[in-house]
Amino acid sequence: MGTTSSLLTQYDIEEVQEHCNHLFSQQEIVSLYQRFCQLDRNAKGFISADEFLSVPEFAMNPLSQRLLKMVDGLNFKDFVAFLSAFSAKASAQQKIELIFKVYDTDRNGKVSFKDMLEVLKDLSGSFMSDDQREVSPTICMLPSIA
Amino acid sequence: MNNTGKLKLSSSELDLDRPNIEDYLPSGSSVQQERLGKLRLYMCDLLDISPSLFEAAGAIVDDSFTRCFKSNPPEPWNWNVYLLPLWCCGVVIRYLILFPFRVLVLTLGWIIFLSSFIPVNFLLKGNDDMRRKIERCLVEMICSFFVASWTGVVNYHGPRPCMRPRQVFVANHTSMIDFIILEQMTAFAVIMQKHPGWVGLLQSTILESVGCIWFNRSEAKDREIVARKLRNHVQGANNNPLLIFPEGTCVNNHYTVMFKKGAFELGCTVCPVAIKYNKIFVDAFWNSRKQSFTTHLLQLMTSWAVVCDVWYLEPQNLKPGETPIEFAERVRDIISIRAGLKKVPWDGYLKYSRPSPKHREGKQKSFAESVLRRFEEN
Numbered sequence: 001m002g003t004t005s006s007l008l009t010q011y012d013i014e015e016v017q018e019h020c021n022h023l024f025s026q027q028e029i030v031s032l033y034q035r036f037c038q039l040d041r042n043a044k045g046f047i048s049a050d051e052f053l054s055v056p057e058f059a060m061n062p063l064s065q066r067l068l069k070m071v072d073g074l075n076f077k078d079f080v081a082f083l084s085a086f087s088a089k090a091s092a093q094q095k096i097e098l099i100f101k102v103y104d105t106d107r108n109g110k111v112s113f114k115d116m117l118e119v120l121k122d123l124s125g126s127f128m129s130d131d132q133r134e135v136s137p138t139i140c141m142l143p144s145i146a
Numbered sequence: 147m148n149n150t151g152k153l154k155l156s157s158s159e160l161d162l163d164r165p166n167i168e169d170y171l172p173s174g175s176s177v178q179q180e181r182l183g184k185l186r187l188y189m190c191d192l193l194d195i196s197p198s199l200f201e202a203a204g205a206i207v208d209d210s211f212t213r214c215f216k217s218n219p220p221e222p223w224n225w226n227v228y229l230l231p232l233w234c235c236g237v238v239i240r241y242l243i244l245f246p247f248r249v250l251v252l253t254l255g256w257i258i259f260l261s262s263f264i265p266v267n268f269l270l271k272g273n274d275d276m277r278r279k280i281e282r283c284l285v286e287m288i289c290s291f292f293v294a295s296w297t298g299v300v301n302y303h304g305p306r307p308c309m310r311p312r313q314v315f316v317a318n319h320t321s322m323i324d325f326i327i328l329e330q331m332t333a334f335a336v337i338m339q340k341h342p343g344w345v346g347l348l349q350s351t352i353l354e355s356v357g358c359i360w361f362n363r364s365e366a367k368d369r370e371i372v373a374r375k376l377r378n379h380v381q382g383a384n385n386n387p388l389l390i391f392p393e394g395t396c397v398n399n400h401y402t403v404m405f406k407k408g409a410f411e412l413g414c415t416v417c418p419v420a421i422k423y424n425k426i427f428v429d430a431f432w433n434s435r436k437q438s439f440t441t442h443l444l445q446l447m448t449s450w451a452v453v454c455d456v457w458y459l460e461p462q463n464l465k466p467g468e469t470p471i472e473f474a475e476r477v478r479d480i481i482s483i484r485a486g487l488k489k490v491p492w493d494g495y496l497k498y499s500r501p502s503p504k505h506r507e508g509k510q511k512s513f514a515e516s517v518l519r520r521f522e523e524n
Contacts, residue, residue: 035207038216041435055212056496057205060505062513063198071206086203099195119195125510128518136517140189 008033019077020084029080036076046073062122066102113137187520198509211492214401217433220425240448248295248447255291259284263352281355282333282386288352289330292323296428297451300327304458307332307417311383313461316409317419318481319391320399321432322439323446324421327456329356334389335379337361337372345439356386373408380414389419392474395494398431399423402487403494405478411470417461418477420485424453435497457484 013026024032039047039055049072053059061067071082084090085098103111103119120133128136224233263284270277293300307315315334317324322345325336335357340346349358359379361372379385392405399422410416423430428449432442446452459480464473482489 032207038212039206052206053500055205055209056492056501056505057209057211058202060501060509061198061202061205062506062510063195063202067199067202083203083207086200095196099199102195102199116193120192123195123198123510124514124517125507127507127511127514132518132521136187136192136521137189139187139521140192141186 016077016080020081023084023087023089024080032080032083033076036079046075047079048072062125063102063119066105066119066122069105070101186523187517191517191520210401210490211496214397214403214490214492215433215435215497217398217429217431217436220429236450240450244297244450245448248297252291252295252447255288255295259288259291263355267355278355278384285333285352285356286330289326292326293330293452296323296446296449298327299451299453300330301455302331302458303455307334307387307458309387312380312414313387313417314380314409314412314414315387315389315417315419316392316405316477316481317389317421318399318402318485318487319393319396320421320423321396321430321442323430323432323452324391325389327421327454328389328419331456333386335359335386336389337376337391341439343438343440359388369408376408377412380412392478393494395497396432396434397494398433399425400487401490402478402482403490403492405474407470407474410464410474410477413464415461415463416473416477418459418481418484420455420457420459420481422455422485422487424455427451427453430454455485459484 008030013029016029017024017026036047037043039051041051049068052068052071053064058064058067071079074082085094100111103115105115105118116137117130117133120128120136124133224230263281266277266280266284270280292298315328317328325334325338328334329336333356336353337359338349338353338361340349340360340362349360357379359372359375362368376388376390379388390409392407392409393403394406395403397403428446428451430446430452432439437445462473462477462480464470468476478489481487
């Protein structure tokens with residue numbers, strides 16, 4: 001199969017750990033590397049969109065296309081940095097930044113009502129009409145202080 | 147075919163020899179469930195996409211489908227001063243002594259086989275019955291030679307299959323050698339994917355004599371044709387018992403993927419067969435993406451032995467009120483428990499194609515319904 005952790009030196013692991021702000025432990029980085037090599041079939045150094053979509057659980061996710069744009073073609077360091085937002089040790093700020101990036105498809109730094117509707121469309125598919133989607137934010141309850 | 151509700155991995159399904167990354171990714175869906183208990187619709191229900199994102203990230207980090215086809219390389223054990231020479235001796239014995247001897251045995255077997263098969267095929271053209279009997283014995287013999295060429299140690303448990311009409315044998319699939327191991331004991335007719343190269347040649351000449359059915363994964367119409375051929379074969383009294391691998395693809399002998407229901411809607415008895423290889427000697431999983439069959443055979447012939455257990459299990463019938471899919475799952479359960487394999491809810495053909503949109507639609511539907519249901523409350 002692919003490479004084992006013996007191809008990842010201690011220097012490499014520390015560099016990657018630095019890059020993801022120490023949100024993953026060294027053992028986790030080693031496991032992620034094994035997974036990275038498993039997904040990257042011809043050892044190109046990055047995982048192509050097609051290889052991501054070969055994981056059926058990922059391909060079935062309604063938000064897969066959005067995530068694919070963010071994660072396609074990343075090298076291992078950036079791959080770990082991307083996944084670090086999902087770590088339990090990541091700050092709420094980082095998680096919200098990721099959610100923002102997923103919403104903001106045109107990368108203009110702003111999330112408009114249209115962007116919100118687009119995500120809602122991805123999540124609900126053909127099971128909600130456009131009218132229902134437009135109406136849903138307006139009828140939301142405000143969270144109670146209690 | 148797939149139960150989308152069961153996609154969450156449980157820690158019992160994960161390998162214990164690797165750290166569990168899932169432990170470090172908190173499950174986002176628990177938050178969603180909390181809110182689902184409330185009947186009102188809040189803004190955060192619409193905006194918070196973290197459950198879906200967590201599922202997607204979880205799938206990137208580890209997923210139960212890719213694990214089914216992973217061939218785990220054995221841990222290196224020859225890392226010190228006295229183990230390394232031992233291993234080198236082992237390599238020398240395997241490649242320079244055992245391997246040539248095995249090639250000799252196999253060649254001998256082929257010579258005997260071909261020198262008997264070809265004359266019998268031509269000379270006894272008229273006398274079908276006799277010809278079939280002899281050809282069956284010859285096929286069993288060449289399979290025994292194959293098994294001998296890997297120093298195969300096969301433990302058969304349970305009553306041997308007999309030739310009765312209206313019965314089908316189903317087994318879990320690890321490699322094409324499954325067929326050879328089973329064929330050694332009983333001459334089965336089998337349904338196989340047509341392969342290119344010398345394997346294809348063997349398929350069209352020798353396997354024809356035991357009565358084989360071909361299919362082509364890539365052809366969509368193929369399924370009905372194949373279903374018809376299966377039905378015809380099973381009805382015939384003179385045909386060899388039919389062996390089907392309902393997984394449809396080779397899996398790494400630690401898991402079973404979902405069984406295709408074709409074998410279970412033929413209206414006949416299904417006899418499950420479980421096969422489990424002992425990995426200490428050799429990993430018999432044929433990773434068709436990484437190796438050709440020839441390379442796979444060479445790998446087997448240069449290892450110490452192929453050790454496996456074969457269990458012939460109790461024949462099962464469709465219970466009243468049971469659908470073929472439920473029947474298939476029940477038989478998969480029986481085989482998995484017997485061979486110590488874990489079940490995964492995936493279709494093996496996802497190896498070759500993308501999941502159909504209806505799986506994604508299932509998720510979209512449940513999301514849309516949970517939002518719309520609360521419209522009235524607000």
